[in-house]
Amino acid sequence: MADTKILLDESEIPTHWYNVVADMPNKPEPVLGPDGKPIGPDALAAIFPMALIEQEVSAERWIPIPEPVREIYRLWRPAPLYRARRLEQALGTPARIYYKYEGVSPAGSHKVNTSVPQAWYNQQAGIKRLTTETGAGQWGSSIAFAGQMFGLEVRVYMVKVSYDQKPFRRSMIQTWGAEVFASPTDMTESGRKILAQDPNSPGSLGIAISEAVEEAASRTDTNYTLGSVLNHVLLHQTIIGQEAKKQFEKVGDYPDMIFAPCGGGSNFGGVAFPFLADKAAGKEVRLVGVEPTSCPTLTRGHYAYDFGDSSGFTPLMKMYTLGHDFVPPGIHAGGLRYHGESPLVSQLYHEKLIEAVAVPQLATFEAGVTFARAEGIIPAPESNHAIAACVAEARRCKETGEAKTLFFNLSGHGHFDMAAYDRYFAGDLTDYAYPAEAIEAALHHLPKVG
Amino acid sequence: MADTKILLDESEIPTHWYNVVADMPNKPEPVLGPDGKPIGPDALAAIFPMALIEQEVSAERWIPIPEPVREIYRLWRPAPLYRARRLEQALGTPARIYYKYEGVSPAGSHKVNTSVPQAWYNQQAGIKRLTTETGAGQWGSSIAFAGQMFGLEVRVYMVKVSYDQKPFRRSMIQTWGAEVFASPTDMTESGRKILAQDPNSPGSLGIAISEAVEEAASRTDTNYTLGSVLNHVLLHQTIIGQEAKKQFEKVGDYPDMIFAPCGGGSNFGGVAFPFLADKAAGKEVRLVGVEPTSCPTLTRGHYAYDFGDSSGFTPLMKMYTLGHDFVPPGIHAGGLRYHGESPLVSQLYHEKLIEAVAVPQLATFEAGVTFARAEGIIPAPESNHAIAACVAEARRCKETGEAKTLFFNLSGHGHFDMAAYDRYFAGDLTDYAYPAEAIEAALHHLPKVG
Numbered sequence: 074m075a076d077t078k079i080l081l082d083e084s085e086i087p088t089h090w091y092n093v094v095a096d097m098p099n100k101p102e103p104v105l106g107p108d109g110k111p112i113g114p115d116a117l118a119a120i121f122p123m124a125l126i127e128q129e130v131s132a133e134r135w136i137p138i139p140e141p142v143r144e145i146y147r148l149w150r151p152a153p154l155y156r157a158r159r160l161e162q163a164l165g166t167p168a169r170i171y172y173k174y175e176g177v178s179p180a181g182s183h184k185v186n187t188s189v190p191q192a193w194y195n196q197q198a199g200i201k202r203l204t205t206e207t208g209a210g211q212w213g214s215s216i217a218f219a220g221q222m223f224g225l226e227v228r229v230y231m232v233k234v235s236y237d238q239k240p241f242r243r244s245m246i247q248t249w250g251a252e253v254f255a256s257p258t259d260m261t262e263s264g265r266k267i268l269a270q271d272p273n274s275p276g277s278l279g280i281a282i283s284e285a286v287e288e289a290a291s292r293t294d295t296n297y298t299l300g301s302v303l304n305h306v307l308l309h310q311t312i313i314g315q316e317a318k319k320q321f322e323k324v325g326d327y328p329d330m331i332f333a334p335c336g337g338g339s340n341f342g343g344v345a346f347p348f349l350a351d352k353a354a355g356k357e358v359r360l361v362g363v364e365p366t367s368c369p370t371l372t373r374g375h376y377a378y379d380f381g382d383s384s385g386f387t388p389l390m391k392m393y394t395l396g397h398d399f400v401p402p403g404i405h406a407g408g409l410r411y412h413g414e415s416p417l418v419s420q421l422y423h424e425k426l427i428e429a430v431a432v433p434q435l436a437t438f439e440a441g442v443t444f445a446r447a448e449g450i451i452p453a454p455e456s457n458h459a460i461a462a463c464v465a466e467a468r469r470c471k472e473t474g475e476a477k478t479l480f481f482n483l484s485g486h487g488h489f490d491m492a493a494y495d496r497y498f499a500g501d502l503t504d505y506a507y508p509a510e511a512i513e514a515a516l517h518h519l520p521k522v523g
Numbered sequence: 524m525a526d527t528k529i530l531l532d533e534s535e536i537p538t539h540w541y542n543v544v545a546d547m548p549n550k551p552e553p554v555l556g557p558d559g560k561p562i563g564p565d566a567l568a569a570i571f572p573m574a575l576i577e578q579e580v581s582a583e584r585w586i587p588i589p590e591p592v593r594e595i596y597r598l599w600r601p602a603p604l605y606r607a608r609r610l611e612q613a614l615g616t617p618a619r620i621y622y623k624y625e626g627v628s629p630a631g632s633h634k635v636n637t638s639v640p641q642a643w644y645n646q647q648a649g650i651k652r653l654t655t656e657t658g659a660g661q662w663g664s665s666i667a668f669a670g671q672m673f674g675l676e677v678r679v680y681m682v683k684v685s686y687d688q689k690p691f692r693r694s695m696i697q698t699w700g701a702e703v704f705a706s707p708t709d710m711t712e713s714g715r716k717i718l719a720q721d722p723n724s725p726g727s728l729g730i731a732i733s734e735a736v737e738e739a740a741s742r743t744d745t746n747y748t749l750g751s752v753l754n755h756v757l758l759h760q761t762i763i764g765q766e767a768k769k770q771f772e773k774v775g776d777y778p779d780m781i782f783a784p785c786g787g788g789s790n791f792g793g794v795a796f797p798f799l800a801d802k803a804a805g806k807e808v809r810l811v812g813v814e815p816t817s818c819p820t821l822t823r824g825h826y827a828y829d830f831g832d833s834s835g836f837t838p839l840m841k842m843y844t845l846g847h848d849f850v851p852p853g854i855h856a857g858g859l860r861y862h863g864e865s866p867l868v869s870q871l872y873h874e875k876l877i878e879a880v881a882v883p884q885l886a887t888f889e890a891g892v893t894f895a896r897a898e899g900i901i902p903a904p905e906s907n908h909a910i911a912a913c914v915a916e917a918r919r920c921k922e923t924g925e926a927k928t929l930f931f932n933l934s935g936h937g938h939f940d941m942a943a944y945d946r947y948f949a950g951d952l953t954d955y956a957y958p959a960e961a962i963e964a965a966l967h968h969l970p971k972v973g
Binding site: 080 | 597599629631691698948
């Protein structure tokens with residue numbers, strides 16, 4: 074009987090990250106300052122260490138992974154590639170389905186692939202303390218873990234409503250020794266301003282970002298960290314796709330289509346970019362980002378310069394956006410509720426090198442439950458988006474009789490998202506479509522550039 | 524750099540379970556019926572399939588694992604053996620520390636090692652439906668997963684207070700397609716009797732067992748399943764220790780001491796019994812069961828015949844017991860709150876082939892947090908008991924300078940136990956010692972035999 078899991082040795086953990094910029098037909102669009110002019114690396118130096126800023130703007134194809142980072146990766150990497158035979162049987166499809174399982178990490182998702190190097194470079198730069206924001210807590214717990222690995226203090230501003238409603242990610246953060254605060258706090262100017270207006274503010278990701286950046290910018294021993302969107306974050310995630318390529322090689326197969334959830338883009342970029350290199354070299358492979366219909370950034374957003382945060386503090390990035398003041402409905406895939414999209418993913422989509430599809434919430438949970446009943450693992454709601462698109466394609470293959478090779482990134486487990494499954498079983502979940510008027514309205518809120 | 528994880532291929536999943544009975548110096552004591560006479564296999568046939576009853580009484584050393592069971596094991600097995608280098612460094616110990624991580628299973632603990640074969644043998648016997656009880660939900664979710672793998676209906680009687688307070692294990696059970704009821708229910712005689720006395724009964728494990736057994740005994744298409752204590756359950760868990768032995772062989776090391784949590788005994792038996800075979804063959808290895816001071820069955824209980832359940836429905840088993848009506852304090856290691864102990868583990872302890880130690884609750888969480896901050900994984904409260912004993916030994920090695928090889932079973936992750944960590948950080952947890960009067964009192968409640 075053939076193996077269910079395709080494993081690699083620790084010696085096969087990639088030694089370099091893959092920088093997709095090297096293989097892009099056009100250079101990335103510049104990041105602009107408030108004056109509409111491209112900003113230089115020094116503009117970021119107040120909150121990021123130089124090594125990460127260099128990665129952010131690098132055009133080198135391969136960037137070496139420091140050995141102490143690979144040492145931490147060994148705690149869970151290489152991540153297994155599964156052949157989903159039981160899912161194939163359940164669907165009765167001639168397609169071969171594979172998934173890469175990133176939920177084996179201590180924090181339970183792919184996020185630690187970048188939190189670890191971010192903590193490392195900061196520690197090497199003499200930084201003592203990291204700040205960040207977190208919504209549902211996936212990123213907050215990932216950076217708490219990474220900070221603990223390298224002896225850095227970590228302070229997480231967690232959106233108050235999540236802080237109150239989702240105590241268990243908070244407990245994880247504390248278990249790894251980090252401090253976590255319900256944002257808005259009275260410790261920052263930004264927080265106090267909000268509290269003065271509304272002492273009972275439930276907080277928002279925008280406010281939490283402002284607090285985390287403010288603290289980092291105001292202290293020389295403190296830097297800020299981010300879990301998606303930026304080039305260096307996507308870069309770190311490319312170990313996923315690189316490992317997967319080796320694993321496919323081992324079994325003599327290669328994906329026809331790759332599916333990954335697409336929110337800020339690090340999940341999708343991490344798995345897809347290394348395959349995009351093959352595509353640039355003439356290989357046929359379709360790369361599909363899967364987003365929620367309630368927050369359809371790529372499929373229905375504008376390709377334009379916009380702020381990365383909702384308050385308009387960040388530099389301007391050229392990206393697909395629904396408008397930085399767009400507030401998506403409260404779906405359970407918290408990691409996909411972002412108004413924008415990684416500039417790299419956006420440009421590749423704009424240039425038609427990758428594809429995107431939007432999936433309604435109920436279909437994602439239906440697919441997730443089908444998956445769990447076949448393969449055992451209960452997926453994160455974000456991952457359910459990739460599963461839904463892959464399952465739809467596998468069902469299409471059943472109709473056409475095509476024996477395609479399908480591959481998706483199972484970016485995390487759902488152990489901290491069972492309340493969402495509860496609501497699904499109780500029939501309390503609904504689908505949200507993004508209304509056409511909202512797209513029109515968002516146009517008028519995009520910042521004027523040039 | 525040497526590997527962090529010692530991995531095996533799927534082809535190295537054991538082909539047989541190891542039956543420790545074959546190597547015991549004395550035969551197991553018989554199980555007695557209500558008349559004080561040994562019961563025959565047929566007494567169990569109403570609720571168990573014959574294949575499992577045969578395993579329960581077998582003296583064969585090796586029992587083959589059916590291929591369809593090994594197929595399901597492939598979804599997560601072989602489980603990795605970790606060399607805990609970062610923990611060793613954190614403790615500054617010359618000891619080498621290893622742990623086997625069973626939390627990689629879909630249900631997050633070792634319990635599925637036995638739920639899967641139990642479901643398989645029942646399906647082969649033509650059974651359509653399984654019942655069981657569950658407290659915190661680890662076992663309930665494990666049997667839900669296993670039932671789904673083989674197309675069996677599963678009905679879980681979950682202690683009402685847990686059903687209300689721990690909704691997420693319940694959601695897992697539902698995700699895998701099983702039904703879960705707050706016990707006491709009005710669906711069984713036993714449940715109705717309790718509800719008549721107290722309509723607001725919070726339930727108990729004893730009541731839930733009665734309901735599950737009653738349903739199984741009253742329907743020919745339905746059997747009952749149990750997650751610990753019985754010989755066949757411990758038998759199935761021996762794949763843990765067998766894999767570990769191969770993994771130690773791979774790195775040319777061998778444990779001086781092995782630690783495992785000890786509640787009903789399946790965790791301890793699973794990891795320790797295969798090493799006991801080596802000990803029987805003259806090898807030196809110390810096997811230590813670790814229990815809570817609040818429920819110190821081996822270290823302070825009586826070795827006597829007692830009921831397996833709190834209501835006195837089961838046959839009598841010779842085991843270490845605190846008295847079947849003993850209600851342990853509400854510690855967070857729910858899996859270790861059992862008045863008795865597996866008869867096999869009890870007899871081996873009585874014959875001084877294995878050791879036991881009791882650890883107070885706060886020390887277990889302190890050890891668990893130390894572990895999580897060094898190694899990343901957040902352990903289940905049950906597993907924290909083994910970690911606490913191992914860490915204590917590693918600290919002793921630091922004082923004496925001994926470079927011992929220490930090994931513990933990390934039987935599960937703590938993702939569904941974060942409320943317990945919360946209480947620990949908030950300073951709300953306390954230690955419980957088992958009072959001497961209670962031991963004396965328990966003596967008077969043991970059933971009279973012969």
